[in-house]
Amino acid sequence: MRLRALGSWSAVTLFACLLTSLAFPSLSLAQEELNRKVRTRVAPAYPELARRINLRGTVKLLVVVLPNGNVKDTKVMGGNPILVNAAIDALKKWKFESSPDETSGTIEFKFEPTD
Structure with missing residues (x-):
């Protein structure tokens, strides 16, 4: 019975990965x-x-930073939905050096399972 549940879980995970590749294609x-x-x-x-x-992957985010160095906004550019929220939550806590203007750019988070 437990093996059956594991097989079902694997199918759901595989389906989620397939949807991810369709929802977040590689962007140039x-x-x-x-x-x-x-x-x-x-x-x-x-x-x-x-x-x-044992999921690994990269989440790519577009970030807009205010002149005072705080994160104003983020947008998902790619990555597995299971990992995306963790990346967004972390990036919103980042602080950047001050700048005369609002700036934007991409940040990538690499997720690797550890023992």
Whole structure:
């Protein structure tokens, strides 16, 4: 019975990965990496579900940073939905150096399961 539940869980995970590839195709954008120094960097928490299924991946986010260095907005550019919220939550806590203007760019978070 437990093996049957595991098989069902694997099918759901495979389906979620397939949907991810359709929902977040590879993007070739003119957007560049954010060219502002990070003052406070918060690492994302590795989601428990991702840990249980040994999921690894990269989440790419577009971030808009206010002149005072706070994150104004984020937008998902790609990544597995299981990992996306952890990346967004972490990035919203980042602080950047001040700048005369609002800036934007991309940030990538790599998720690797650890033992």
